[in-house]
Amino acid sequence: MQKAVLITGCSTGIGLRVASDLKQRGYRVFATARKPSDVDMLANQGFEATQLDLDSSESISTALEWVLARSGGELYALFNNGAYGQPGAVEDLSRDVLRQQFETNVFGWHELTCKVLPVMRKQGYGRIIHNSSVLGLITLKYRGAYNASKFALEGLSDTLRQELAGTAIQVSLIEPGPIESQFRKNAYQKFQENIDSNNSAHKEVYAAVNARLSKTDIERQRDPFTLGPEAVTKCVIHALESKRPKPRYYVTVPTYLFGFLRRVLSTRLLDKVLLKISDDENK
Ligand SMILES: NC(=O)c1ccc[n+]([C@@H]2O[C@H](COP(=O)([O-])OP(=O)(O)OC[C@H]3O[C@@H](n4cnc5c(N)ncnc54)[C@H](OP(=O)(O)O)[C@@H]3O)[C@@H](O)[C@H]2O)c1
Numbered sequence: 001m002q003k004a005v006l007i008t009g010c011s012t013g014i015g016l017r018v019a020s021d022l023k024q025r026g027y028r029v030f031a032t033a034r035k036p037s038d039v040d041m042l043a044n045q046g047f048e049a050t051q052l053d054l055d056s057s058e059s060i061s062t063a064l065e066w067v068l069a070r071s072g073g074e075l076y077a078l079f080n081n082g083a084y085g086q087p088g089a090v091e092d093l094s095r096d097v098l099r100q101q102f103e104t105n106v107f108g109w110h111e112l113t114c115k116v117l118p119v120m121r122k123q124g125y126g127r128i129i130h131n132s133s134v135l136g137l138i139t140l141k142y143r144g145a146y147n148a149s150k151f152a153l154e155g156l157s158d159t160l161r162q163e164l165a166g167t168a169i170q171v172s173l174i175e176p177g178p179i180e181s182q183f184r185k186n187a188y189q190k191f192q193e194n195i196d197s198n199n200s201a202h203k204e205v206y207a208a209v210n211a212r213l214s215k216t217d218i219e220r221q222r223d224p225f226t227l228g229p230e231a232v233t234k235c236v237i238h239a240l241e242s243k244r245p246k247p248r249y250y251v252t253v254p255t256y257l258f259g260f261l262r263r264v265l266s267t268r269l270l271d272k273v274l275l276k277i278s279d280d281e282n283k
Helices: 013-024 036-044 057-071 095-123 144-163 183-194 203-213 217-221 230-241 253-264 267-281
Strands: 004-007 028-033 048-051 077-080 126-131 169-176 248-251
Touching: 004 013, 004 057, 013 028, 013 230, 028 036, 028 057, 036 048, 048 057, 057 095, 077 095, 095 126, 095 144, 095 169, 126 144, 126 230, 144 169, 169 230, 169 253, 183 203, 230 248, 248 253, 253 267
Parallel strands: 004 028, 004 077, 028 048, 077 126, 126 169, 169 248
Antiparallel strands: none
């Protein structure tokens, strides 16, 4: 029997690629997106597709009911993936903007996971895979909201894994570094929408942040260490198929590097390295 996998954020990028790769591998993929036009696109590509907006409890419930009605009440795995990055200095984040970042990247994932867990407990097995980030391991300037959301996700996932020890429900985190997707374009839009650059103490550096985020995909692909989204699929497949899935999967050289540095350096020394990186990228 085909194993059913539910994936969020399949309109573009990593979600779309992982959905396609898993379908090709023989999984029964329930691909979700928040915009109806993307749900149509996914259905046209042969997916069982439905709308799922992580910002809406109602949408999460309706989508999961839709999936379970088709899968006979079973779900082998959940790949939590849909998210965005809100750029901007910490002091320029309004309460609402920070809350919105958490609504999508943390609370939506948490709510969906909590609704899936009783299904997995009843069937006696399951895999929860969260697409976190290298920015859930280390921080970089002007990414505070996103950093905080991924650090929160790391905390919830580590705790959940401990609470599920002894069951056959496994929790894994994927930690990608730079991956080709629409992430930067979407982050740039959030920067423009939500950050008042002209009235900020960081006004000058925002010109460079603007230039970096507005890079085209072609320019970005020239960035060293950026991988295609298929690099994430490899880890998702291991997390789905291994008898002993890893708690964390590092993807890209920067993740291995920063994962190592955060273990061996003092906070002060790590700050020096990370400050140099942000200063270089925002020159
Ligand atoms: N690309 C990278 O370099 C990178 C690195 C580390 C981690 N990640 C993580 O990888 C995951 C996927 O990102 P990506 O790189 O593939 O970027 P992407 O191309 O921008 O895709 C993000 C996906 O999330 C969806 N999404 C956003 N808000 C949502 C909401 N409220 N409800 C449901 N879906 C929502 C987007 O849908 P819309 O099209 O409707 O906006 C889109 O499908 C994210 O968790 C991200 O944090 C990415």
